[in-house]
Amino acid sequence: MASVKFENITKEYPKGIRALKNINLYIDDSEFIVLVGPSGCGKSTALRIIAGLEDCTEGNLYIGGQPVKNVRPKDRNIAMVFQNYALYPHLTVFDNMAFGMKMRKTAKAEIKERITGAAEMLHIEELLGRKPGELSGGQKQRVALGRAIVREPGVFLLDEPLSNLDAELRAQMRIEIIKLHKKLGTTFIYVTHDQTEAMTMADRIVVMKDGTIQQTGTPKIIYENPANIFTAGFIGSPRMNFIEAAVILYEDSILLKTDSFTLPLDKTAYNKDILKKYSGRKLIAGIRPEDIDCTAGNNGYVIDAVHEITETLGYEDYVHFDVSGEKITARSGRKEKFKEGTSVKISLDLKRMHLFDKESKKNIIY
Structure with missing residues (x-):
């Protein structure tokens, strides 16, 4: 040894x-x-x-x-x-x-x-x-x-x-x-x-x-x-979803604005003081497929999406959505069934979201 x-x-x-x-x-x-x-x-x-x-x-x-x-x-x-x-x-x-x-x-x-x-x-x-x-x-x-x-x-x-x-x-x-x-x-x-x-x-x-x-x-x-x-x-399969977005301070809230939707960053796990430093700058938001609820449950922030295709693995499905041009993949159980092209609501667990500096590519918490 x-x-x-x-x-x-x-x-x-x-x-x-x-x-x-x-x-x-x-x-x-x-x-x-x-x-x-x-x-x-x-x-x-x-x-x-x-x-x-x-x-x-x-x-x-x-x-x-x-x-x-x-x-x-x-x-x-x-x-x-x-x-x-x-x-x-x-x-x-x-x-x-x-x-x-x-x-x-x-x-x-x-x-x-x-x-x-x-x-x-x-x-x-x-x-x-x-x-x-x-x-x-x-x-x-x-x-x-x-x-x-x-x-x-x-x-x-x-x-x-x-x-x-x-x-x-x-x-x-x-x-x-x-x-x-x-x-x-x-x-x-x-x-x-x-x-x-x-x-x-x-x-x-x-x-x-x-x-x-x-x-x-x-x-x-x-x-x-x-x-x-x-x-x-x-690390992770399917891979983490990545979305480029800008940090905006609005009254008492800190928002992450993409081309298609806006997320309240004060609901994430990140310290507000760290987030404020990125005001007016762009970040890369990352969220894993299992942290996206295809049924728009009460645990996350709801956004509109269009179902594109479902990959069936037997024990679970990988469901692919289009959100105003952003491609997002969710991991789903076998109960949810979607028709191609159907508009649906999905929810993101913002507590599980990761934020990365666009230039350095590093997680902003480090």
């Missing part, structure tokens, strides 16, 4: 391409951290620097409190699970799991003991005599995890390990990996572009974009208090 610390880490490739820009991050011993972001955000580069497969251009990396900049990958006490499993096709599952230990000349009795323990933990005891070609995708992923477990590393690095699996198997393997982390009590650093994996698995999420950290926090904090427009839009 070990902590991991990024200290002013920058990674620059030829032609001035910066994959990471002055990254500072502390990952506690036994923590499950998920690095999440779109392709090219730098999350896999960060993982490869921890593994020693890439060298940072600037800054320092510490594992277990010790600097590892000049420490070879095999001496870093880490194990990595890749997206493509990387199993030897000509070896049995047992020999795949034993390969690293044999190279380190581990005693045969210890090899057998470790593999038996890992196989029982992952429920793959009956697969030890098979070769990878005889396994399903989920079984191969379990073997790859088992090969990492038998190394007894201080840090597990998992690089999009579930992306090749179908949806049902991904959900099953998410649960298995969470259970595995709890059993082992080891530091897990998990890279994914899938926000569902990030939200369901992480102790803390690190949201990344363009080589920088946008926000770090628990899944609850990231979801309920996004630091900026990128985090607010990236």
Whole structure:
């Protein structure tokens, strides 16, 4: 078990391409951290620097409190699970799991003991005599995890390990990996572009974009208090609705005026003194689909809308509306039925609304 610390880490490739820009991050011993972001955000580069497969251009990396900049990958006490499993096709599952230990000349009795323990933990005891070609995708992923477990590393690095699996198997393997982390009590650093994996698995999420950290926090904090427009839009499905509007002071009220409707900002969760600073300026208002009531209930501020289309998922619907040119999506139960083109009234829960500075893109509460 070990902590991991990024200290002013920058990674620059030829032609001035910066994959990471002055990254500072502390990952506690036994923590499950998920690095999440779109392709090219730098999350896999960060993982490869921890593994020693890439060298940072600037800054320092510490594992277990010790600097590892000049420490070879095999001496870093880490194990990595890749997206493509990387199993030897000509070896049995047992020999795949034993390969690293044999190279380190581990005693045969210890090899057998470790593999038996890992196989029982992952429920793959009956697969030890098979070769990878005889396994399903989920079984191969379990073997790859088992090969990492038998190394007894201080840090597990998992690089999009579930992306090749179908949806049902991904959900099953998410649960298995969470259970595995709890059993082992080891530091897990998990890279994914899938926000569902990030939200369901992480102790803390690190949201990344363009080589920088946008926000770090628990899944609850990231979801309920996004630091900026990128985090607010990236985390959550369907994505948060965004509307550009101007702040207006009218008598004793603070209003948010869009091209199609006006909202009373004094009913939001934001401090009035903060809101007054934005008088005459434009903000980006954000509200999540689940904070919009398609039945114009009494919990929110009612506006007029036109129903465009409904996406039916079975257990719920995503309902898309047009509000004088603004496109708004609501999450709805299965009871509400709308005809295309019908005028309806919907209500917005203003207490759940987020406000972002138009220029900086940051939540004005930060």
